Amino acid sequence: MGEYNIGQFIYRSRKAVGLTQEELCRNVNGIICCSVETLSRIERGKQRPNYRTMRDIMRRLGKENCFCTPYLKTTDYRVLELNRELKRILTLNDYNKAEELLAELEGELSLQYVTNRQYLVRIHATLDQRQGRITVEEELEMLERALKMTVHSYGTKNFSYEILLPEEIVTVCNIADSYGKLGNIDKALVLLQMITEMLNDMTLQINYPAGIYEMVYRNRIKWIGEKGLYREAIEECDRAIADCLKRNILNTLPSLCYARAYNMQKLREIYRKPSEGRNEMVDLDYIKCALLAELIQDEKGRDKALSKLV
Amino acid sequence: MKDEVLEKYIRLLGNEEEPNRVGEMTEKELLLGRTLKRMREYRQISLEDMSEGICAPSDMTAMENGIKASLLMTAAYLTRMGKSVNKFEFYSTNLEYSQQCKRDHIVEVWKSNELEAAKGYLAEYERYFRSKFSRRWGDWQRRCIALRGGELPGENREVWEGLVRQKLYFTQEELDYLWELAGFYERTGEADRVHEVYALMYQNTMATGMFLPQNSKGMDEERKLEILPELCMAYGHFEHTHGRDENALQVLDTAVELLQKSMRMKLLRELLEERMQIRRELWETTGAERMYQGMGADAQNLIALDLVYGNIPKVYERTKWLREETKWESTILDSLYTALEKRSD
Incomplete structure (x- = not known):
């Protein structure tokens, strides 16, 4: 289970996209989602946002998570179990079996949701590279584009503010791996060091799976x-x-x-x-x-x- | 990159020209509540049955409709369905985090046998958290504390009958209660009652035909991981000491296979030791080939675990026993034996 402190998550995500509290509360059309005082209380963990406020804040941050949600967007629990099985098969490096499972999973996931597409790009890129259908450079390009679908600060100096979800961490690890394979080991290690610091930051009050x-x-x-x-x-x-x-x-x-x-x-x-x-x-x-x-x-x-x- | 491969990525990556840094997203969120409601309705479980022993039906409705979201209530709902929380991301406030920490602390304190202290912390918790959901949780803790203190709660009969009648999976509080009940009966020497309690917990965890018999896979693997290793260890050992070896092996097999498949180690060494011991006894008395094969495989797996924990004397002892006394043949063990001999030289 991933368990995140809501206040920290919003605060860090806001910093990652470079917004002030005022800018987050009021969008370009002048529509207010909540007062600055309310946002401040939410970020300090003193107040839980109601559903509508949470939804608006998340949308304005370019995130689509709300309260508690599976990363893969589905109402079919079986899909989440397929995902688990796929992870296990990938650990065992059984790429042929992984492709079968991926095909089954892909048939069940709606492409309407960005996290579903992101997930599919990542898995496809990994398998395509392992099976020789794309080069490492192409794999890297796809992975970075996939990550940017939900982590908009990737590649900017604000990336270090982000609190990454487990699927995003896996994507960053895959990106680091690609950089390493291309000879840019320093870049790989910088990315992995950033993740390690985030995981070890006890002040974030996050429980990772x-x-x-x-x-x-x-x-x-x-x-x-x-x-x-x-x-x-x-x-x-x-x-x-x-x-x-x-x-x-x-x-x-x-x-x-x-x-x-x-x-x-x-x-x-x-x-x-x-x-x-x-x-x-x-x-x-x-x-x-x-x-x-x-x-x-x-x-x-x-x-x-x-x-x-x- | 071939054209069809490129097309696949174009389709998945979507229109990256759309502004998606900050602004109004068009994606719809999918609330956990809707997923759970769909699962519940598909299985024709009523709101009353689902909320029984957890909270009021109105609280559950609020959760399903996304009005209310609480990590603790969601976890209880999910465990009732035999699902694990591990597939979801939860966002909690400082207050919820604090509530969870207080609960964990109370359980830790009574499990350490500091019963008076636990009662004090529980009273303090209930002064602060007053919902029906919290009161129900408190009731379960009071019963566990009573059992731990050697006292059978007055309402035990009704509670037991309720648990036996339960059509859905046990929540963590109900399982904690059954653990304490088994412990209580062990201390009072009522072996038949102990067996009944363990059997009920095991059957509930392993049940697959709970909701729709033709379409039920049973409890989630992650949820089983939270329950089975400890349960199978206690139940398997109990069955072995009471002479029911075949049943003991079946129970131990369940947990070992689960741990191997999910690649977790919780109690794996203890389970393998217990199982190896039973297989060894059965091989020595019956000469059954499958017991010999099973015993050898278990011993080899135990060597792996002893190695990783750095218990080299035990590794040496077990390797020597396997090779010289049981004549177990294995390339890996031959290499291991050679390496150990060189090391001792």
């Missing part, structure tokens, strides 16, 4: 390692693994163990004497990955880890 933190960790580790900062990557792996154990999350553990082993191996290659053979600590991490992958029934992950032991 399980797995979000671990996903961001995993992405950061990948690109820190690619930059050659192996020690730092190993430290991040240890932090991420400890976090997974604390939150009882299993799905990212195999890949974190793999990342740890990989970075350890790279570090050893720098300092190792030619006479030294394989290192059992590195092997243990790969074995850990294989065993954990088997536990979550990820055969590909298991085989990939085992191949490193040969």
